Amino acid sequence: MGEQSYALEARGIVKVFGNHVALDNVNFGLLPGEVHALLGENGAGKSTLIKILTGAYQPTGGQVLADGVAVTLDNPQHAQKYGIGTVYQEVNLLPNRSVAENLFLGHQPTRFGFVDRRKMERDSREVLRRYGLDLDPASELGAHSVAVQQIVAIARAVELSGKVLILDEPTASLDRNEVERLFEIIRDLKARGLAVVFITHFLDQVFAIADRVTILRNGKLIETRTLDGTTRTDVVRLMLGKDVAFSGATGVEDARPLGEVLLDFKNYGKKRSVHPFNLTIHKGEVVGVAGLLGSGRTEMARIMFGADSADEGTVTVSGKPANISRPTDAIAKGFGFLPEDRKVEGIFGDLSVRENIVIALQGKLGWFSALSRDEQLEIAGRFGESMDIRAASLDMPIKLLSGGNQQRQSCRAGSRPIRHS
Amino acid sequence: MMRRVVSTLASPQLLALAGVLLINWFLFPPFFRITWQDGRLFGSLIDVLNRGAPVAILAIGMAGVIATKGVDLSVGAIMAVAGAVAATMVVAGYPAPVAVIAALAVGLVCGLWNGFLVAVLDIQPIIATLVLMVAGRGIAQLITEGFIVTFTDPLLIFIGTGSFLGLPMAAVIALVLMIVVTMIIRRTALGLFIEAVGVNRAAASLAGIRSRMLLFLVYGLSGFCAAVAGIIVAGDIRGADANNAGLWLELDAILAVVIGGTSLLGGRFSVPLAVVGAIIIQAMNTGILVSGFPPEFNLIVKAGLIFIVLIIQSPLATRLVPVRLTKAEARK
Numbered sequence: 001m002g003e004q005s006y007a008l009e010a011r012g013i014v015k016v017f018g019n020h021v022a023l024d025n026v027n028f029g030l031l032p033g034e035v036h037a038l039l040g041e042n043g044a045g046k047s048t049l050i051k052i053l054t055g056a057y058q059p060t061g062g063q064v065l066a067d068g069v070a071v072t073l074d075n076p077q078h079a080q081k082y083g084i085g086t087v088y089q090e091v092n093l094l095p096n097r098s099v100a101e102n103l104f105l106g107h108q109p110t111r112f113g114f115v116d117r118r119k120m121e122r123d124s125r126e127v128l129r130r131y132g133l134d135l136d137p138a139s140e141l142g143a144h145s146v147a148v149q150q151i152v153a154i155a156r157a158v159e160l161s162g163k164v165l166i167l168d169e170p171t172a173s174l175d176r177n178e179v180e181r182l183f184e185i186i187r188d189l190k191a192r193g194l195a196v197v198f199i200t201h202f203l204d205q206v207f208a209i210a211d212r213v214t215i216l217r218n219g220k221l222i223e224t225r226t227l228d229g230t231t232r233t234d235v236v237r238l239m240l241g242k243d244v245a246f247s248g249a250t251g252v253e254d255a256r257p258l259g260e261v262l263l264d265f266k267n268y269g270k271k272r273s274v275h276p277f278n279l280t281i282h283k284g285e286v287v288g289v290a291g292l293l294g295s296g297r298t299e300m301a302r303i304m305f306g307a308d309s310a311d312e313g314t315v316t317v318s319g320k321p322a323n324i325s326r327p328t329d330a331i332a333k334g335f336g337f338l339p340e341d342r343k344v345e346g347i348f349g350d351l352s353v354r355e356n357i358v359i360a361l362q363g364k365l366g367w368f369s370a371l372s373r374d375e376q377l378e379i380a381g382r383f384g385e386s387m388d389i390r391a392a393s394l395d396m397p398i399k400l401l402s403g404g405n406q407q408r409q410s411c412r413a414g415s416r417p418i419r420h421s
Numbered sequence: 422m423m424r425r426v427v428s429t430l431a432s433p434q435l436l437a438l439a440g441v442l443l444i445n446w447f448l449f450p451p452f453f454r455i456t457w458q459d460g461r462l463f464g465s466l467i468d469v470l471n472r473g474a475p476v477a478i479l480a481i482g483m484a485g486v487i488a489t490k491g492v493d494l495s496v497g498a499i500m501a502v503a504g505a506v507a508a509t510m511v512v513a514g515y516p517a518p519v520a521v522i523a524a525l526a527v528g529l530v531c532g533l534w535n536g537f538l539v540a541v542l543d544i545q546p547i548i549a550t551l552v553l554m555v556a557g558r559g560i561a562q563l564i565t566e567g568f569i570v571t572f573t574d575p576l577l578i579f580i581g582t583g584s585f586l587g588l589p590m591a592a593v594i595a596l597v598l599m600i601v602v603t604m605i606i607r608r609t610a611l612g613l614f615i616e617a618v619g620v621n622r623a624a625a626s627l628a629g630i631r632s633r634m635l636l637f638l639v640y641g642l643s644g645f646c647a648a649v650a651g652i653i654v655a656g657d658i659r660g661a662d663a664n665n666a667g668l669w670l671e672l673d674a675i676l677a678v679v680i681g682g683t684s685l686l687g688g689r690f691s692v693p694l695a696v697v698g699a700i701i702i703q704a705m706n707t708g709i710l711v712s713g714f715p716p717e718f719n720l721i722v723k724a725g726l727i728f729i730v731l732i733i734q735s736p737l738a739t740r741l742v743p744v745r746l747t748k749a750e751a752r753k
Contacts, residue, residue, distance in 0.1 A: 305627070307626070307627055326626075326631075327626055327627050327628070327629050328629045328630075328631060330629075331628075331629035332629075337627055339624070339627055345621070345623045345624050345627055346624055346627075347621070347624060348616070348617050348620040348621050348624060348625075348688075349620060349621070350616075350620045350688040350689060351613075351616060351617065351620055351688070351689075355613055355616075355617075359613065359617055359628050359630075360628045360629055362610045362613060362614075363614070363628045363629030363630045364629055365610070366610070367609045367610050367611050367614065368609050368610075369610075370608060370609045370610040370613075371610070
């Protein structure tokens with residue numbers, strides 16, 4: 001395994017944002033015909049490294065080498081010229097255009113200066129067949145499942161680039177069969193000599209498909225090793241930097257007796273979203289819900305809050321049967337909800353810090369008992385203090401705050417039952 | 422409260438209005454002359470208020486709609502429908518108050534229809550209200566059977582041309598409507614909710630705001646305001662013209678709201694400033710008329726104004742201006 005044989009290599013990469021060092025002297029080598037998993041916790045520097053390898057970021061220091069030659073990648077289009085193609089977690093294609101157009105966008109075959117649609121669709125059919133897809137190239141991309149779209153994205157990346165394929169969490173929104181199908185394609189590409197970088201949070205997928213693994217932690221390279229002879233525990237230890245007990249026993253002791261039952265969900269569920277579940281929550285208890293991406297954690301939280309309405313099962317609040325089919329119902333019972341994506345569902349960017357804090361409480365009070373400005377300031381001030389929200393002024397638009405401050409904000413007044421009299 | 426009034430007075434909209442009025446004064450020295458005649462005030466300034474009233478009334482309703490990230494293109498057509506209803510009913514012998522109430526109710530129903538399309542069927546507002554923009558004139562023509570229905574009913578004519586305490590009735594109606602709507606919106610939490618829905622509908626519903634009901638409300642209000650404006654315009658010309666009543670006024674109303682500082686992306690809005698926007702537009706129109714320029718200039722000047730407003734609201738300008746604020750945050 002001589003150094004020259006790397007299809008793509010990063011040497012001593014340093015990337016600094018402001019005064020934060022995102023990558024600190026990281027080396028990364030990718031061999032042709034291997035699947036190389038890139039692992040690390042959130043914030044370890046995986047995506048920064050990928051963005052440097054695809055030309056989206058410029059490194060502060062260090063070199064990127066393609067086929068042993070130092071290159072400067074100005075942007076992702078430029079990276080394609082060196083054979084580097086990327087597929088992101090969310091499909092970055094045009095769902096309202098045809099499959100063929102998506103495959104050939106920007107590289108359409110032409111005839112007398114016009115797009116040769118017939119050739120494009122013929123070629124598309126050919127390409128799709130190689131990826132085990134038998135679908136009409138003229139059909140709209142958006143009409144197909146996410147898995148198919150993901151494969152189309154891979155096909156596009158490979159056809160345009162052809163040497164290195166970077167897969168950034170491609171399986172996050174796929175189910176088990178779809179993942180298996182994707183893996184078959186990856187194995188096929190590997191057999192064709194492509195170098196594949198695979199980023200995921202699913203360790204079992206790493207062990208199912210990858211040959212080697214590189215582990216980052218806090219922007220530093222921890223180790224690159226082959227997966228033969230490596231155990232899951234090794235990988236987790238390297239990722240976290242400490243030993244983790246993996247055993248059947250939980251090691252958690254019931255430290256104190258549980259309080260009275262506050263919430264009791266029975267056979268609660270929603271068709272095509274969450275299978276019925278039973279969950280009892282006691283006073284003073286923190287219940288963690290764990291599961292893989294796509295396992296229904298978010299959906300479960302949403303129906304518990306009424307953001308989606310359950311179509312089966314019952315819920316009792318403090319022993320009394322309740323109907324929670326809208327967020328308003330949940331808020332009236334003193335529930336709070338901190339959404340998964342702050343920007344999309346949590347904050348009102350153009351409204352002030354003060355208004356963002358009081359809005360859920362106001363939503364509970366309704367239109368007519370408006371909180372006066374003074375009351376709003378008082379509540380906002382109290383919350384700002386207890387949550388340690390740092391804002392120059394409570395009247396500035398919340399979008400000017402930092403992410404962490406916005407997040408604290410989302411735990412706004414309504415999230416605990418405040419008595420307002 | 423006092424501080425907010427003062428900051429409104431110093432707003433760019435009022436400064437712009439002052440600027441337009443000063444230019445008018447410069448081009449037409451008697452612009453500010455107001456005389457008392459036959460128990461009412463006369464003068465160019467009064468004219469601005471009188472002529473600007475219909476668009477101001479439309480802007481009152483439009484402000485709420487735009488704050489929810491919507492737009493209501495149908496208000497001009499609803500004006501025609503309301504005028505047609507009021508005119509045909511008085512001509513058919515119904516008492517004028519009944520005709521007025523019926524016209525207002527029809528306007529409200531039209532607005533609620535728009536609200537249904539936007540809130541329940543989730544159709545994009547520009548398309549949803551386009552339906553009634555097109556169909557409304559057809560409905561108005563069906564009501565008037567294709568004629569311009571003229572009438573002599575004193576109440577309707579009073580609404581269009583009468584005066585109250587010396588001021589034109591249209592301006593008085595606009596003022597009262599502005600105050601009532603502003604009070605309802607700002608003394609309750611409605612305004613906050615409307616802005617919240619406009620900024621982030623998903624977050625609003627998670628915060629327990631019934632966004633559907635709010636959308637019904639703002640579109641309903643917009644339809645109602647359009648009906649008021651339609652009755653005024655019909656009273657003014659003593660007839661209902663299904664083809665021309667309120668023609669293109671939806672665009673003036675949108676412009677007025679945008680001049681009033683509301684972004685078409687929703688969020689912060691102010692009903693009084695939208696009314697000021699309408700007055701600015703009318704002050705320019707009147708200024709061009711009285712100063713003897715050919716009316717064709719009107720359109721060019723209006724386009725110029727739109728251009729200036731767009732530049733002021735553009736991302737580039739906002740990036741240049743609030744630098745101070747972001748710096749204060751960065752220091753934290």
